[in-house]
Amino acid sequence: MSQDEHPGLTREQLDPFAGKSCGPSRQSRDPIAPSDIRSWIDAIGDTNPIYVDDDASMATGRSSVIAPPAMLQVWSMAGLGGTSKSTTQDPRKELFALLDDAGFTSVVATNCEQEYLGDAVPGDWITTSEVIESVSDVKDTGLGRGHFITTVMSFTASPDPLGDGELIGRQRWRLFRFAPKNRGSGGQAGGDSDRPPRPRPAINRDNAFFFEGTLAGELRIQKCDSCGTLRHPPSPACGACQSFDWSTVAMSGRGTIHSFVVNHHPQVPAFDYPLVVALVDLEEGVRFVAEMPDTDREDVAIGLPVEVRYRKQEDDLVMPHFVLAEGSSQ
């Protein structure tokens, strides 16, 4: 859909922006102060002594403490409630308007690289200037179709607020301006950045094994070491024999639908509706609930065979779901 709707901007439209300055350079409001450094390293938890201890810093060949390099961008920020003067002269304004008109109305920051070329020390004034480095051709991504915009900020340091500074670092900053993919098609995998996350399972000592199992592509169910009874949901002890000793076994992932619901309302933004959720009799003899997000509600019935599938929901979380088994009726 988006290829027809959003053909993207041409090189003729984009090339004039490359190399343009994003407005006048901006100077830090104050010279670097040791108290600012200490506040920052306390908040970040950086314990490197060269930011607070002259002797430690001199042991590295420097002449005094230095500002943490990662504070590069901090010094010349406008501050809370501050406004950037650059808006009036910033060519990005014109570029973003072009992109908006072309349908690329959403924005996500994709990456930020910093390069450290020299030290800043207490007393230095920091001056920042920014240039548009490049605007990419139109690209299709998991988020949707759009253009990447890369800018480069340069930072100089000088003890004299009016003096020419020494280049101490650069920051390359990349944005993606895009037209979001339609919801409802394949949105379950959590690829939509503007979709709120799903309810996350509370993982504790009694159930962590299950979610370790799904990460390994297994549906693990607890089994009592003493009497062999399978149990789900998990429990620290066996209700059949009171043993606290247990291990886990991987289920085949095959079963039949014992019951199911089709959710219509209320609609939680994290899910697509109507949503089929099934209670499944696993063939090993325990029952398990999981959604059937790819299954049409007209195709579901009690007694139908299903198979488990897995989907990565978050970086550290894989969740199971069911699909109708091959060759099942209806």
Place this chain on the structure above:
Amino acid sequence: MSMLSGKTAIAGIGATEFSKDSGRSELQLAAESVLAALNDAGLTPADVDGLVTYTMEKNPETEVARALGMGNITYFGRVNFGGGAPGAVVLQAAMAVATGVADVVVCYRAFNERSGRRFGAGVQDRGTEPSAENAGYAWYTPHGIVTPAQWAAMTARRYMHDSGATTEALGAVAVAARRHAATNPKAWFYERPITLADHAESRWIAEPLRLLDCCQESDGGQALVIVSAERARDLPQKPAIIKAAAQGIAAPTAMMTAYYGDDIGHLEEMTLVADQLWADAQLSPADIPTAIIYDHFTPYVLMQLESFGFCGRGEAKDFVRDGNVELGGRLPINTHGGQLGEAYIHGMNGVAEGVRQIRGTAVNQVANVENTVVTGGAGVPTSGLILGADG
């Protein structure tokens, strides 16, 4: 048989109006309903020495006592598991009174459950504090079943599959509730009856549940005053004697998600409650001319009729036909309109209706009510009561 039967009585009932937007604090609703119940009982806040409510109640006993100027409180306790508690709070109060721990115990429940936090919205957050309670949700909410209706629908589907109950049977329950609400001026759905066709055409909430299978979300408060039967006889209202009060958790019981037993459409915890009630009151279904059956979702009314033996297993779909659970039928249920028609006050308004039927003061009064059954929430750890006339 417990030692409790006949020792205590409900001597006062009081409620706020039932609405969708009370316009005042939950604490005010609690204080108003408690004061109304005390007035009804001919007692004052200074007489109260016990308070019992739900663990889900957000109005602390201290604040209710302070608002109304109560004196020393010697007994206070709470009951877990939401709508399963209405019979259980009465049981706790009755035990406190019967043992002499307290003399006048007030049970209360008050909330802005429609204009404030709506229970129907379910558990949508990502509460990941690793408690056993939160971990229990791990098997449901990440899969998108997050609301009470969705949890209930899973059980309802299987019950309907096993019993052959159709949407018409669910509709009969909804039609009865709305018929009774239509003649109850306190009911939200006063003068708004529905037909079976209205029910069948209402939109899906969570299949197999439609909108008109689901109880309301309501703002309001309801309170009850429990004293000894002996003291109740000296108070202005005709006592509703607590002939039996019981709780139940059975082996497969869970909080809305009892999906793992052999027969998930059979409410074992409600059967456990029913068996205790019949034994303690020495009564049987034939002695009950009207009952309050907890109606959060219509299929659970069918299941409970079976749990109590008002009909056989799997036969509720036939029992509710032809107006049999409406006024004039064999067993009119939820004569106040129930939680489908009057208001959802976590079952406490149902206890009050049971008291009115015993007193003979219900707007939809059934003739010669010597005994009535009141049930708590079904599909959760639950409770129930048999209330009866004195003597």
